[in-house]
Amino acid sequence: MCARRFTIPMLFSMMLAGTVLQAQSTSRTTFGLLIGGTAAKITDIDLGSADVFNGTSKQGFRFGLDVGAFVNRSLNDRVSVQPEVHYIQKGTVLDFGGTGQANGSLKLAFTYIEIPLLLRIDLGSRAAWRPFITAGPTVAMRIGCTGSVDGDGASLNVDCSEFDNNGATDDPFQKTDIGASVGAGLTGMMGKRPVLAQLRYGRGLTTFIKDAEAGQSPKHSVISFIVGVSR
Numbered sequence: 001m002c003a004r005r006f007t008i009p010m011l012f013s014m015m016l017a018g019t020v021l022q023a024q025s026t027s028r029t030t031f032g033l034l035i036g037g038t039a040a041k042i043t044d045i046d047l048g049s050a051d052v053f054n055g056t057s058k059q060g061f062r063f064g065l066d067v068g069a070f071v072n073r074s075l076n077d078r079v080s081v082q083p084e085v086h087y088i089q090k091g092t093v094l095d096f097g098g099t100g101q102a103n104g105s106l107k108l109a110f111t112y113i114e115i116p117l118l119l120r121i122d123l124g125s126r127a128a129w130r131p132f133i134t135a136g137p138t139v140a141m142r143i144g145c146t147g148s149v150d151g152d153g154a155s156l157n158v159d160c161s162e163f164d165n166n167g168a169t170d171d172p173f174q175k176t177d178i179g180a181s182v183g184a185g186l187t188g189m190m191g192k193r194p195v196l197a198q199l200r201y202g203r204g205l206t207t208f209i210k211d212a213e214a215g216q217s218p219k220h221s222v223i224s225f226i227v228g229v230s231r
Helices: 001-027
Strands: 029-043 059-062 062-074 079-096 104-121 129-151 156-157 176-190 194-204 218-229
Touching: 029 059, 029 194, 062 104, 062 218, 079 218, 104 176, 129 194, 176 218
Parallel strands: 029 079
Antiparallel strands: 029 062, 029 218, 059 079, 062 079, 079 104, 104 129, 129 156, 129 176, 176 194, 194 218
């Protein structure tokens, strides 16, 4: 009778301990580094509405660098939370000119420290290489901004704080940028080290211009291809 009295609590304790150990075994933290390139443009802008472009301008990509680090905390075998920090370059290149107008290009170059907070879901089986997806919000702090004009044999490069606003210097761009990121990639082993390759799309949710024209809300749009290694 005495043995039976203590057996039930003991079994309960053993089951509870087993559950805790199982949860701990599926939770782990890894760290990693990322590096890649970006192709950036500006969305939600009507180039033809600006007189300087004479309605004939076209927009091209600004190619840049994306370097980052991440911490991945697994919630179970497939789902994890992954905060990151990136040095990322954004912007665009605008070609302008037309009949009776000077031809040239305007390059806007922005550099940010960006912090994505991503939810990662690993898909497929435990094969050598398996797909995964990420999605989440981002917040970015601007650390660099320049504008350069090239045309008719002349070149001018100025900091954004020196932009002309009716005879006065004024920075027309926001210092922070709020956005979202989605991506898909593959992860696997290279030797004894986990590696990954991913294609991401990042888009601003708020305009980066302080006083945008009525009906316009220009936002950053960035495609990134990154590779990484973790431990």
